[in-house]
Amino acid sequence: MNYRKFFIKVLFPFYYTTLKKSNVVEKVTQANQRLSWTQDELKSYQWQQLTKLLHFCWHNVPYYKRVWQSVGIESVEQIDSLEKFSTLPVLTKQDVMTYYDELVPACNKATNIKKSTGGSTGQPFHFELNMASHEERLAIAWRGYGEVGADLGTKAVYLWGTSLGNVSAFRQLKESLYHRFFNNYMLNSFEMNNSNIDEYVKRINKIKPDAMVSYVNPLVELAKYIIANKIKMHQPNTIVTGAEALYEHQRELIEKAFNCPVHNTYGCREVMLISSECKKQQGLHINIDQLVVETLVDGKSVVEESGDISITDLTNYGMPLIRYLNGDCATLSNDTCDCGNPLPMMNSVDGRKLDIIKCPNGQLLPGELFPHMFKDFTWIAKFQVVQTELESINVKIVLNAQSTSPDFEPIEKIINKYSEGSLAIKFDIVDDIPLTPSGKRRVTVCKV
Structure with missing residues (x-):
């Protein structure tokens, strides 16, 4: 047995x-x-x-x-x-x-x-x-x-x-x-x-x-x-x-x-x-x-x-x-x-519900959009989208070790397509994205 x-x-x-x-x-x-x-x-x-x-x-x-x-x-x-x-x-x-x-x-x-x-x-x-x-x-x-x-x-x-x-x-x-x-x-x-x-x-x-x-x-x-x-x-x-x-x-x-x-x-x-x-x-x-x-x-x-x-x-x-x-x-x-x-x-x-990004024009961007988008950019190791005000989002990105010159334009185009250009997008290169206290990583954070 x-x-x-x-x-x-x-x-x-x-x-x-x-x-x-x-x-x-x-x-x-x-x-x-x-x-x-x-x-x-x-x-x-x-x-x-x-x-x-x-x-x-x-x-x-x-x-x-x-x-x-x-x-x-x-x-x-x-x-x-x-x-x-x-x-x-x-x-x-x-x-x-x-x-x-x-x-x-x-x-x-x-x-x-x-x-x-x-x-x-x-x-x-x-x-x-x-x-x-x-x-x-x-x-x-x-x-x-x-x-x-x-x-x-x-x-x-x-x-x-x-x-x-x-x-x-x-x-x-x-x-x-x-x-x-x-x-x-x-x-x-x-x-x-x-x-x-x-x-x-x-x-x-x-x-x-x-x-x-x-x-x-x-x-x-x-x-x-x-x-x-x-x-x-x-x-x-x-x-x-x-x-x-x-x-x-x-x-x-x-x-x-x-x-x-x-x-x-x-x-x-x-x-x-x-x-x-x-x-x-x-x-x-x-x-x-x-x-x-x-x-x-x-x-x-x-x-x-x-x-x-x-x-x-x-x-x-x-x-x-x-x-x-x-x-x-x-x-x-x-x-x-x-x-x-x-x-x-x-x-x-x-x-x-907090993962849904809101747009000034009434559009809602589901959190799933971003992992599907970012997976195609091999120079990105980790990312997080943070929204603290309705008009804009902050995209935090951790680069892969071999990446030196990130190109944000294709990402901006995709987000603009789904938000109908209603969101201002800011990109930040960061060293790391911390986990939540419960040990998880949030891909989107909406505080609006």
């Missing part, structure tokens, strides 16, 4: 059920079983879970009862369909920060798990969840990874961010043992740079993982280095990316370097895994048995067009997030996937 099978059958149940007295093992089994249901059965289950949560919020979460009453809801029984649900007020990050205490039910306050996220803007955001919700999130995440071959116990390299700041030796040891127990090898993406990138390549080749899990941009940098130096790499069975948007040209680059399929995932710290690709790579399956995911344009639910993502976590009774706007945009689909997975589809994650 190999380690993965031994882990799933023996070690994993012993650790969580016997030692931790947790329900995680049972929840993993249940989550996987739900993939044998029809989509109608999943939607029925979703509605049952949502109805339970709404009743709980009405009676236990002061914020929701007050806000729903303000729009004419006199009884929770009035919210009797998803159509009616979609008319409820949305919840913003600012709402959470302003009315934090009103959103935490008194019955769970003492036992809640408290979490924080730096967010793409670097502004700390705090929230809470109950233990049962934490267990459900783990189960859904492992199910999604398992669908593409990165399941529990699989020998995997994680090119991921690790704990920041002064971490005690005990905590470092504890985290190291936990990762090795799961057969995971952690490579700190925050510390990877031009001077040590070869060590990361050698480490991966030494470990010979069956799977890799990574932030997108560090993996792209690694792939570029491998291809440029014609390095023969160990071939994993699968690569899973997350935390950042994955563009098709980036997928092609990574697949070329590692000679294996790359599968994208989408999530946020507030709810963990929202959707993930299957082996067909035809879109992302939405975890509707844990979440209600909507996309909104001017407050109205839409499908087959990009909109602001609204998420309702069906499992978090510690601090319920109902129609919560996480700041991202996506396109939902009416299509079904022929892979056999009944979960409905998300065509694409379209970036953060």
Whole structure:
């Protein structure tokens, strides 16, 4: 019996059920079983879970009862369909920060798990969840990874961010043992740079993982280095990316370097895994048995067009997030996937709402425009587009080592084409573009 099978059958149940007295093992089994249901059965289950949560919020979460009453809801029984649900007020990050205490039910306050996220803007955001919700999130995440071959116990390299700041030796040891127990090898993406990138390549080749899990941009940098130096790499069975948007040209680059399929995932710290690709790579399956995911344009639910993502976590009774706007945009689909997975589809994650560049003439330039444009300019190592006022943008560029005379005119022409010449464009050559506090690189920053 190999380690993965031994882990799933023996070690994993012993650790969580016997030692931790947790329900995680049972929840993993249940989550996987739900993939044998029809989509109608999943939607029925979703509605049952949502109805339970709404009743709980009405009676236990002061914020929701007050806000729903303000729009004419006199009884929770009035919210009797998803159509009616979609008319409820949305919840913003600012709402959470302003009315934090009103959103935490008194019955769970003492036992809640408290979490924080730096967010793409670097502004700390705090929230809470109950233990049962934490267990459900783990189960859904492992199910999604398992669908593409990165399941529990699989020998995997994680090119991921690790704990920041002064971490005690005990905590470092504890985290190291936990990762090795799961057969995971952690490579700190925050510390990877031009001077040590070869060590990361050698480490991966030494470990010979069956799977890799990574932030997108560090993996792209690694792939570029491998291809440029014609390095023969160990071939994993699968690569899973997350935390950042994955563009098709980036997928092609990574697949070329590692000679294996790359599968994208989408999530946020507030709810963990929202959707993930299957082996067909035809879109992302939405975890509707844990979440209600909507996309909104001017407050109205839409499908087959990009909109602001609204998420309702069906499992978090510690601090319920109902129609919560996480700041991202996506396109939902009416299509079904022929892979056999009944979960409905998300065509694409379209970036953060803050990533959209605005023009004085009313045009909106999606963040995806810029990676697709800049990939064709080989003299550019890194870039970032920053907008601090409506009339102009600042394009920051890090040159490749061999570049000496950059030509900005072709870039200016392309931007002028899409903005209809309404934007003033300033170019700055910089030494580096820093990551956000959460270890990601934002390609566009709109402060307007």
